[in-house]
Amino acid sequence: MTRTVLARGASTSRWFAGLLSISLAGALLAGCASDTADDGASAGATSTEEYTTPRTMPEGKGSGESDGTFSRTVKHFQGETTLEAEPERVVVISTGQADVMLTLGIVPVGSTSGDGAEMIPPYLSDAFADDSAALEEVTYVGSRFDPDIEAIANTDPDLIVMNNAGKDATAMYEGLSEIAPTVATQGTGLYWKQDFLLLADSVGKTEQAQDWLDEFHADAAEFGDGVSDDPTVSFLRKNGDRSRVFGVASFTGSVAEDAGLARPESQTFTDETSVDISAEQLDQADADWIFYGVQGGDETELTSAPLWPTLEAVSAGQAVEVDDDVFYLNVGPTAARGVLTTLEDALG
Numbered sequence: 202m203t204r205t206v207l208a209r210g211a212s213t214s215r216w217f218a219g220l221l222s223i224s225l226a227g228a229l230l231a232g233c234a235s236d237t238a239d240d241g242a243s244a245g246a247t248s249t250e251e252y253t254t255p256r257t258m259p260e261g262k263g264s265g266e267s268d269g270t271f272s273r274t275v276k277h278f279q280g281e282t283t284l285e286a287e288p289e290r291v292v293v294i295s296t297g298q299a300d301v302m303l304t305l306g307i308v309p310v311g312s313t314s315g316d317g318a319e320m321i322p323p324y325l326s327d328a329f330a331d332d333s334a335a336l337e338e339v340t341y342v343g344s345r346f347d348p349d350i351e352a353i354a355n356t357d358p359d360l361i362v363m364n365n366a367g368k369d370a371t372a373m374y375e376g377l378s379e380i381a382p383t384v385a386t387q388g389t390g391l392y393w394k395q396d397f398l399l400l401a402d403s404v405g406k407t408e409q410a411q412d413w414l415d416e417f418h419a420d421a422a423e424f425g426d427g428v429s430d431d432p433t434v435s436f437l438r439k440n441g442d443r444s445r446v447f448g449v450a451s452f453t454g455s456v457a458e459d460a461g462l463a464r465p466e467s468q469t470f471t472d473e474t475s476v477d478i479s480a481e482q483l484d485q486a487d488a489d490w491i492f493y494g495v496q497g498g499d500e501t502e503l504t505s506a507p508l509w510p511t512l513e514a515v516s517a518g519q520a521v522e523v524d525d526d527v528f529y530l531n532v533g534p535t536a537a538r539g540v541l542t543t544l545e546d547a548l549g
Contacts, residue, residue: 300533390452
């Protein structure tokens with residue numbers, strides 16, 4: 202038997218209640234959080250040395266300014282950008298960056314899409330239902346790898362945010378910078394926390410983002426401490442003809458790491474985000490628990506595989522279908538909260 206926890210269309214009331222609590226806490230604490238160090242890192246942030254996923258602002262990046270202070274000059278992955286006033290019309294060049302902005306209370310005026318994803322995926326529409334009218338007005342500005350420069354210009358942005366991953370980032374940055382001040386993050390799931398902090402800096406909300414992360418880390422650690430029997434958790438995704446298992450240096454892997462959850466030997470790698478497996482290698486996805494996503498939502502693309510019934514997690518009824526957008530396609534804080542809630546529901 203296969204369990205479904207927080208799958209597409211499932212009830213997510215506890216997740217959204219948790220998100221509301223985190224958002225309110227971040228807003229209340231934003232004005233009294235620890236000061237930001239000169240290199241842009243939060244002085245009170247947790248050391249990253251024991252974690253694969255960086256937890257602080259990248260060294261030498263950020264503005265070093267306190268929340269709400271403008272003008273500020275933000276050092277980022279394509280140079281530095283001066284913002285004279287608090288941005289009000291932000292264009293994002295990835296869904297993960299839309300996640301960041303919404304988590305910080307900002308509805309972007311323009312966004313791209315990519316990898317078969319919607320511009321505003323359902324998990325964000327649901328989590329930020331109070332912003333539904335504004336979300337309907339977000340302008341589509343092309344692919345995240347090939348954004349439409351004219352469409353972006355027509356949104357009259359005062360800030361554009363992009364990342365360096367998987368593209369000619371220098372050329373893209375130069376083109377976008379001609380339209381509006383542009384800030385570039387590193388990109389990929391491994392760096393989602395540092396990118397969250399850097400993007401927050403660009404809109405004057407670094408302390409608010411740090412408060413969010415601190416509470417998220419505390420919640421993850423508390424959950425992990427309460428899990429008995431030290432189960433192993435596996436992360437598996439299928440999109441088209443490609444099946445992959447995800448290691449520690451991945452977005453979902455970072456949440457498991459935050460909770461101190463054990464991984465199967467086949468997924469302890471840290472030099473890659475994921476490893477492709479063939480149908481004959483499906484045993485590499487086995488663990489006490491499997492959390493699997495299928496792009497497009499047709500779980501039979503995995504569950505009809507000949508080796509699927511032979512997996513121990515499947516036999517034990519501990520294979521959990523998850524929202525592919527949340528677990529494997531987007532790398533923002535609201536998605537991370539969704540991953541954690543799914544793990545809590547299954548293992549708690």
